[in-house]
Amino acid sequence: MIIGIECTAHTFGVGIVNKGKILSNIRDMYTTESGGIVPVESAKHHREIAEKIYCAALDEARIEEKEIDAIALSNAPGLSPCLLAGLEFAQLKARKLEIPIVPVNHCVAHLEIGQSIGAKDPVLLYASGANTQIIAYASGKYRVFGETLDIGIGNFIDKFARYIGIGFPGGPKIEEKAKTGKYVEMPYSIKGMDVSFSGMQTKLQQLRDKGISIEDLSYSLQENAFSMLVEAAERALAHTGKRELVIGGGVGCNARLQDMCKIMCEDRGAKFFCPSKQLLVDNAAMIAFTGEIMFNSGIRKNYKEVEIKPRERTDDVEVIWK
Ligand code: AMP
Numbered sequence: 233m234i235i236g237i238e239c240t241a242h243t244f245g246v247g248i249v250n251k252g253k254i255l256s257n258i259r260d261m262y263t264t265e266s267g268g269i270v271p272v273e274s275a276k277h278h279r280e281i282a283e284k285i286y287c288a289a290l291d292e293a294r295i296e297e298k299e300i301d302a303i304a305l306s307n308a309p310g311l312s313p314c315l316l317a318g319l320e321f322a323q324l325k326a327r328k329l330e331i332p333i334v335p336v337n338h339c340v341a342h343l344e345i346g347q348s349i350g351a352k353d354p355v356l357l358y359a360s361g362a363n364t365q366i367i368a369y370a371s372g373k374y375r376v377f378g379e380t381l382d383i384g385i386g387n388f389i390d391k392f393a394r395y396i397g398i399g400f401p402g403g404p405k406i407e408e409k410a411k412t413g414k415y416v417e418m419p420y421s422i423k424g425m426d427v428s429f430s431g432m433q434t435k436l437q438q439l440r441d442k443g444i445s446i447e448d449l450s451y452s453l454q455e456n457a458f459s460m461l462v463e464a465a466e467r468a469l470a471h472t473g474k475r476e477l478v479i480g481g482g483v484g485c486n487a488r489l490q491d492m493c494k495i496m497c498e499d500r501g502a503k504f505f506c507p508s509k510q511l512l513v514d515n516a517a518m519i520a521f522t523g524e525i526m527f528n529s530g531i532r533k534n535y536k537e538v539e540i541k542p543r544e545r546t547d548d549v550e551v552i553w554k
């Protein structure tokens with residue numbers, strides 16, 4: 233029985249997994265009226281809500297504390313104050329229950345959770361607020377094949393949404409607006425498997441100032457930015473010879489992006505795996521799921537030895553469980 237804790241950014245979650253089965257997945261998100269995340273405020277949120285979320289996760293899984301074998305903690309990468317809040321909570325429980333901690337890289341967990349829906353050796357298109365990466369396992373490590381050279385896709389969408397005054401989070405609202413829009417030319421920037429969004433950002437703002445409709449801009453943003461992501465993902469599939477694509481991150485909730493992934497995969501005889509919304513967004517079930525795999529291969533630490541690693545890269549992770 234593994235209990236997972238997610239704490240890297242805006243979400244605090246607790247999830248419970250036993251033999252690959254998700255028994256509970258409870259989460260709460262720190263939100264702001266305007267502007268982005270204030271790290272110390274988000275950490276404060278995590279501290280305030282931790283015990284409540286923890287108890288709710290145990291309740292939903294119908295288990296007792298003493299049944300837990302280890303705590304999987306998202307110790308990397310993320311915002312230091314948030315990671316610290318999660319670490320302190322995990323240490324408190326680990327000490328009390330006399331159980332070890334399994335440190336889990338958040339990005340790797342987005343990939344590993346693909347296994348819960350049948351993926352075996354996929355390429356991950358990780359499209360979230362702060363992160364945009366194409367990740368896959370190769371030669372003993374999870375490697376970043378491509379990534380954004382400026383901001384994350386979600387932050388890019390949210391920034392545009394703020395510019396046109398439709399609030400946060402912008403993604404779902406832009407998706408709605410896009411339904412009745414038509415295409416206007418956008419800068420398409422992809423270099424190898426890396427993408428960048430700043431050119432589009434400028435263009436979108438200029439066109440908005442010229443009076444182009446929000447619907448047309450939303451549609452064009454989605455078609456253009458998502459095509460770039462799907463092209464990079466396809467290139468990674470071609471390069472690695474893998475035949476499975478998993479999507480992860482909050483932007484992965486977008487139906488048009490999912491559709492494009494599906495079409496691309498069908499075209500090249502690959503399988504597309506789309507986790508449920510609960511597992512796409514930041515969540516603790518994926519941390520517990522990954523933690524269980526790691527635990528079963530012998531990875532565990534005394535609570536005193538665990539550290540946060542705010543800047544750990546996906547390919548810094550030593551993968552001994554594959
Ligand atoms: P995450 O960082 O993984 O929690 O994802 C948060 C990001 O996902 C925010 O930038 C949201 O705007 C974005 N998002 C959520 N739902 C959608 C959607 N339906 N379409 C596009 N972006 C979305």
Ligand code: MG
Nearest residue numbers: 360481513514
């Ligand atoms: Mg995430």
